[in-house]
Amino acid sequence: MLFSAIIFATAVALVLANNAPTYPSYISSTTDNSYGSYRPFNAAAPVPQNRKPSNASFADDGCGDSSVRFKGDGYCYPLLKKGPCYSVLLWITVDPYTYEGICTPRLCGREKVFVGRDGLCHDILDTKECRGGRRLYYSAYGDPICDCPIGQYPFPSEEDDCVPLFTQGPCPTNQVVSVSSSGKLECAPNTCQLVDRYQDFLLQLVPVKQSIISNHKYGNGNGQKLCHALGSCGPCSPSELFGYNVFRPLGECVYMNDPRTPYFSSPEENAILDEVFGRAANEPNNRFYRAQRLSRKRRQGPNTIGIFQQPSRIPTSLLNPCQPGGRNGNNFKCANPLVPSRPVRDVSQPVSPAFGCRPNDFLQATGQCGSNRGPASCGPSFQFIPATNQCRPIRF
Structure with a gap:
């Protein structure tokens, strides 16, 4: 099994070397000083938290929040998908460098992110890699990062723990964390009151007046304001889920079978991915272990304020969620609208990637190999600075 995996990895490397599209060398000796407020991170440290510069500007390529215009043919394609x-x-x-879409190596299978510190593919829900309730994602550039689960943000500061939108969090009584019209997180009056004391206090209830659903009367006939839970069917059709657009900011229905959404998952492509990446996962000692369940059981209260049961399995995004505010840095392309999910599954242990390097070399997130472990923790949009043992953004 090990021998066949080595042959497989070698064949993949040869294919990539001979046939892969050309793209820039991400580990460059040229230092770019236009880092803005984007702080460097220590290459020996755990996966970095998502940080974005405040002084960068990006032109709209007309492809939406989670798709990009491909350099090869000029068409728009969803990020972190095979596409063309x-x-x-x-x-x-x-x-x-150009902010166009390019083809780059995919090192890990579904719901796994490459961590350069140990060169393994980690479950996106691996709590050992991220802090403050964060989980593993890729940025649009392919950088492994830690960010809050979909629909949650660190509040009141970027260094705080993740708090679900439209829940009380650190806000005063009868207030919830909300997004202001200017795109800032704030505490705002709670206009959605739970009518059943057994209902989940973490339900993210959005008032209908804050959504773009126009065919629903504002209220339920009993003087209560109609609200809908994010990630539920809400007022949407059976093939849609109720999400939240952080740039508008408004609630909206998201068609989950649309390949352009960051939540779409193709059964055909999934089968191929599982077969290819399963070869590394099935190596000796790479057995899945059981861990604590990631979401608790909850009782769904009466459907009196527009709440509907959330589907049991919502595909989760590998692309980091959009943050309120400007479309800068890792907020240039990101997962939006927000469709939260509470995964109920066991966390899998780290497994080997489908790519390999020669002995004493280290695999990097770019898919390249190097003799220094330091650059292995730098994502494709970063360069390694040997003098400081830090990763610095290449351009933005």
């Missing part, structure tokens, strides 16, 4: 790339071992990311 010739192999399932490649996917679309953003070129940090």
